[in-house]
Amino acid sequence: MKVEMRIDGEAAVADVDRPGESLLSTLRDRLGLYGTKNACEQGECGSCTVLLDGDPVCSCLVATAQCEGREVKTVVGAVPRPVRDAFIACGAVQCGFCTPGLLVSVADLLAREGDPRDPVIREALAGNLCRCTGYEKIIDAVHAAAEAMADEAHRAPARSRAAGSTEETP
Amino acid sequence: MPEPANPTGPAPAMTPTPPTRAAGGVGTPPLGTGGVGSSPARPDAEAKVNGAFDYASDLSFPGMLWGHTLRSPHPRARIRSIDTTAAQAIPGVEAVLTAADVPGKLHYGLIEDDQPVLSLGEVNYQGEPVAIVAAGSLDVARRAAELIEVDYELLEPRCDPEDALEAGSFFRYQPVRLGDPDAQVPAAVVAREYVVGMQDQAPLGPESGAAVPTADGGVELYVATQWVHSDLEQIAPCLGLEPDRIHIAIAGIGGAFGAREDLSVQVHMAMLALATGRPVKMMYDRAESFVGHVHRHPARMRYEHAADADGKLLYVKARIVLDGGAYASTTEAVVGNAASLAVGPYEVEHVSVDAWGARTNNPPCGAMRGFGGVQTCFAYESQMDALAEALGLSPVEFRRRNAVAQGSKLITGQIVDAYDPERADDGRPFSPLADMLGRFKEIPVPAVPAGRDIVDLPGGTGNTTHGEGVRRGVGYGVGLKNVCYSEGFDDYSTASVRVERVDGQTVAFVHTAAAEVGQGHWSLQAQIARTELGVDRVELLPNDTKAGSAGSSSASRQSYMTGGAVKAACEAVRELLRDRDLADGPVEATRVFRHRETKPMDPVTGQGESHVQLALCVHRATVDVDIELGLVKVVDLTCVQDVGKIMNPAALEGQIHGGTAQGLGLAVMEEMITEQGRVRNASFTDYLIPTILDMPPMRLRIVENADPEAPYGLRGAGEPPTLSSTPAIVAAIRDATGLALTQIPVRPEHLTAHLGRQP
Numbered sequence: 001m002k003v004e005m006r007i008d009g010e011a012a013v014a015d016v017d018r019p020g021e022s023l024l025s026t027l028r029d030r031l032g033l034y035g036t037k038n039a040c041e042q043g044e045c046g047s048c049t050v051l052l053d054g055d056p057v058c059s060c061l062v063a064t065a066q067c068e069g070r071e072v073k074t075v076v077g078a079v080p081r082p083v084r085d086a087f088i089a090c091g092a093v094q095c096g097f098c099t100p101g102l103l104v105s106v107a108d109l110l111a112r113e114g115d116p117r118d119p120v121i122r123e124a125l126a127g128n129l130c131r132c133t134g135y136e137k138i139i140d141a142v143h144a145a146a147e148a149m150a151d152e153a154h155r156a157p158a159r160s161r162a163a164g165s166t167e168e169t170p
Numbered sequence: 171m172p173e174p175a176n177p178t179g180p181a182p183a184m185t186p187t188p189p190t191r192a193a194g195g196v197g198t199p200p201l202g203t204g205g206v207g208s209s210p211a212r213p214d215a216e217a218k219v220n221g222a223f224d225y226a227s228d229l230s231f232p233g234m235l236w237g238h239t240l241r242s243p244h245p246r247a248r249i250r251s252i253d254t255t256a257a258q259a260i261p262g263v264e265a266v267l268t269a270a271d272v273p274g275k276l277h278y279g280l281i282e283d284d285q286p287v288l289s290l291g292e293v294n295y296q297g298e299p300v301a302i303v304a305a306g307s308l309d310v311a312r313r314a315a316e317l318i319e320v321d322y323e324l325l326e327p328r329c330d331p332e333d334a335l336e337a338g339s340f341f342r343y344q345p346v347r348l349g350d351p352d353a354q355v356p357a358a359v360v361a362r363e364y365v366v367g368m369q370d371q372a373p374l375g376p377e378s379g380a381a382v383p384t385a386d387g388g389v390e391l392y393v394a395t396q397w398v399h400s401d402l403e404q405i406a407p408c409l410g411l412e413p414d415r416i417h418i419a420i421a422g423i424g425g426a427f428g429a430r431e432d433l434s435v436q437v438h439m440a441m442l443a444l445a446t447g448r449p450v451k452m453m454y455d456r457a458e459s460f461v462g463h464v465h466r467h468p469a470r471m472r473y474e475h476a477a478d479a480d481g482k483l484l485y486v487k488a489r490i491v492l493d494g495g496a497y498a499s500t501t502e503a504v505v506g507n508a509a510s511l512a513v514g515p516y517e518v519e520h521v522s523v524d525a526w527g528a529r530t531n532n533p534p535c536g537a538m539r540g541f542g543g544v545q546t547c548f549a550y551e552s553q554m555d556a557l558a559e560a561l562g563l564s565p566v567e568f569r570r571r572n573a574v575a576q577g578s579k580l581i582t583g584q585i586v587d588a589y590d591p592e593r594a595d596d597g598r599p600f601s602p603l604a605d606m607l608g609r610f611k612e613i614p615v616p617a618v619p620a621g622r623d624i625v626d627l628p629g630g631t632g633n634t635t636h637g638e639g640v641r642r643g644v645g646y647g648v649g650l651k652n653v654c655y656s657e658g659f660d661d662y663s664t665a666s667v668r669v670e671r672v673d674g675q676t677v678a679f680v681h682t683a684a685a686e687v688g689q690g691h692w693s694l695q696a697q698i699a700r701t702e703l704g705v706d707r708v709e710l711l712p713n714d715t716k717a718g719s720a721g722s723s724s725a726s727r728q729s730y731m732t733g734g735a736v737k738a739a740c741e742a743v744r745e746l747l748r749d750r751d752l753a754d755g756p757v758e759a760t761r762v763f764r765h766r767e768t769k770p771m772d773p774v775t776g777q778g779e780s781h782v783q784l785a786l787c788v789h790r791a792t793v794d795v796d797i798e799l800g801l802v803k804v805v806d807l808t809c810v811q812d813v814g815k816i817m818n819p820a821a822l823e824g825q826i827h828g829g830t831a832q833g834l835g836l837a838v839m840e841e842m843i844t845e846q847g848r849v850r851n852a853s854f855t856d857y858l859i860p861t862i863l864d865m866p867p868m869r870l871r872i873v874e875n876a877d878p879e880a881p882y883g884l885r886g887a888g889e890p891p892t893l894s895s896t897p898a899i900v901a902a903i904r905d906a907t908g909l910a911l912t913q914i915p916v917r918p919e920h921l922t923a924h925l926g927r928q929p
Binding site: 131 | 209214220223228230373375376424625626687688689821828831863867
């Protein structure tokens with residue numbers, strides 16, 4: 001079956017010959033989009049998190065067949081620049097394997113809540129495992145990103161809505 | 171799993187991109203900044219935040235096949251026959267190989283060549299590779315593997331390490347003898363047995379790589395590994411190829427923590443590539459990863475500590491049994507660490523230690539962060555607390571009284587010599603540990619906040635308590651870890667540095683084989699080059715076998731060793747530039763860096779200057795425990811670590827945070843469960859690693875007592891926090907509950923068993 005989606009703002013067609021094929025498998029192995037990571041394929045680690053019509057999902061648990069006509073945003077298209085910059089500046093990236101999934105989850109959190117407190121951040125990121133950082137600098141990065149995005153919104157209120165919709169090219 | 175839409179069509183990202191990609195872009199700080207002591211953006215950071223970083227699992231080559239491994243479902247069996255006919259018959263299957271197809275040497279191993287490339291008629295652990303398949307897709311390769319018919323004659327596995335010792339089945343026995351423990355008359359004695367579960371490194375990036383046959387009959391490998399030259403030494407004889415026919419480059423590594431020291435996919439994918447003449451990719455899924463690499467040794471340890479009336483340690487006796495599993499891996503070296511570090515950083519004149527690494531039919535165990543230092547640290551720190559209590563001393567005061575100082579002897583006779591000999595505190599030689607323990611006075615234990623939200627309590631959003639039954643506890647843990655390779659190993663690293671003018675800029679090209687596993691080593695190399703050479707730009711060349719060996723990214727050694735090599739090469743270039751002009755062409759130097767020599771441990775007494783450098787870390791944990799439900803919430807972890815010199819504050823803090831988290835995992839949740847040699851929880855559903863909700867805020871106090879022998883005075887920093895956080899957390903749980911707690915991970919049932927059955 002052919003499944004038509006929008007992936008990171010571009011039209012994409014996947015010719016799926018297995019009904020159960022996961023969105024993760026389609027992205028990586030069929031379309032060659034390796035930005036989304038495969039670390040467990042059981043929905044436990046969050047490394048494959050993408051936005052599906054704006055909602056964060058583990059792409060390993062979503063069948064591609066469910067994605068007809070829907071919008072998928074990966075680490076490439078879902079993450080505002082200030083979030084990426086904050087991860088770099090705060091040392092929130094080590095091996096980086098969890099980073100794409102975490103960035104998508106953080107983008108989702110900050111779209112919902114401009115200035116989240118620590119407990120809110122912890123709850124929002126509880127589905128993203130990281131083995132390197134102990135999460136401390138990830139929390140720092142979320143705060144730094146929130147601040148940068150608030151500053152940006154303050155400086156250019158007209159643009160902030162666009163930034164909130166998180167259209168971003170690397 | 172994955173099936174490429176068009177395996178023969180154009181595939182993206184044909185060639186693994188060298189790490190240098192981002193080094194000249196966002197990673198280049200303004201001239202005169204970004205040197206040693208600063209935290210410039212990581213060279214790999216930009217690619218890692220935009221999804222473009224090429225991990226080993228992201229590799230793709232035109233015409234690529236997928237490899238898959240058939241593994242033994244039995245922990246011990248004899249193979250009567252293997253029939254691959256049905257598997258070969260599946261369309262799309264290009265090769266099915268068994269031990270009979272191994273082109274060269276049949277065994278490999280990091281220290282001892284005892285692990286079969288593919289099973290040679292008997293299997294010795296569940297998950298031992300039996301056959302390998304290459305096919306056009308991973309689905310087909312897996313289906314074919316299922317159709318390989320292996321006729322097993324089941325044998326009784328030996329799973330109890332004590333049984334193995336009794337039968338003389340062990341990899342190493344290392345005693346340490348000092349003084350005469352039995353002749354002492356103590357004021358207080360504590361004897362207990364401790365149990366440590368099998369921990370898994372659980373890096374998020376799966377074992378993965380690709381092998382590409384070359385025109386001259388050789389092979390190129392792209393693989394996530396910690397030590398590319400050790401891989402080459404092991405792979406070449408198995409493939410029956412001269413080493414110069416094999417080129418290995420490190421592909422992007424998604425964490426390691428020891429799991430990538432032993433070979434995994436390397437020989438298998440190379441065999442399949444050579445047999446088919448096509449590129450072959452292998453990638454384990456999570457379940458296979460759990461049996462496809464070695465683990466941290468589970469341990470059973472009986473300790474007896476005695477002190478005199480002044481609160482000084484009088485003697486320590488220890489019997490340490492580590493389970494090495496089915497094959498040698500690095501058990502020999504792990505046993506050496508367990509024995510030599512068996513009492514930690516404390517002065518004691520009478521010692522009797524017996525340490526074994528048993529050979530069983532359990533999963534093979536080898537390197538994991540902390541490497542033999544973790545298990546004994548839990549035991550000796552638990553003992554220090556118990557003995558302090560018996561003496562009526564505080565845990566801190568008892569440790570302070572016994573802390574090693576400059577000039578002290580460890581139990582191996584090794585003299586603590588890495589501190590300023592002129593420095594004296596209260597007229598006594600400087601004791602870094604006493605100093606570090608004293609610093610906790612400056613950092614108060616967090617107060618219990620009024621009106622806590624349930625998410626801050628044990629059980630969290632499970633809404634299991636609103637504070638009733640919750641007790642707070644505080645505990646300390648001290649860890650002592652050796653840095654670099656010990657016991658006479660010829661440990662070295664190689665670096666080449668070339669400086670040339672490129673587009674009006676002075677650029678340093680740094681080439682090493684050191685693995686960037688996530689720790690930030692690429693940053694460090696660039697920082698050193700900037701500091702030593704003051705260049706406009708640093709470019710890092712791919713880490714591969716074209717460079718000389720850098721040794722492994724393990725034993726907290728790369729800052730010391732490859733950092734030292736890069737520094738030496740930069741100094742040599744600087745020297746050459748005194749009478750050369752860059753306008754006349756590039757200037758290049760290669761240097762091999764060695765640390766000071768170490769000695770083997772005496773096989774009877776364990777005596778010997780076996781270690782290069784010693785690093786200390788102290789943790790204080792604060793926990794809340796729901797004593798009715800046995801739920802633990804770690805609310806604070808404060809850490810004082812001596813790193814000699816802060817090379818990169820952000821990377822260093824990240825190492826301490828991450829190491830601390832893995833120690834927390836071992837303390838309260840992480841254990842690979844085996845039943846008669848069978849792994850029961852090979853998934854992230856059943857093997858739990860700490861989430862962001864499990865981790866408390868971590869406060870760090872970083873101390874810089876320079877080591878005069880080390881580059882920039884630095885001490886290796888990655889492992890020590892993994893040692894000390896575990897005993898600190900368990901001590902805090904003991905403080906909250908009053909229970910003895912001699913087994914980790916501490917489980918809810920350990921905390922509630924004494925309550926008995928409720929009516």
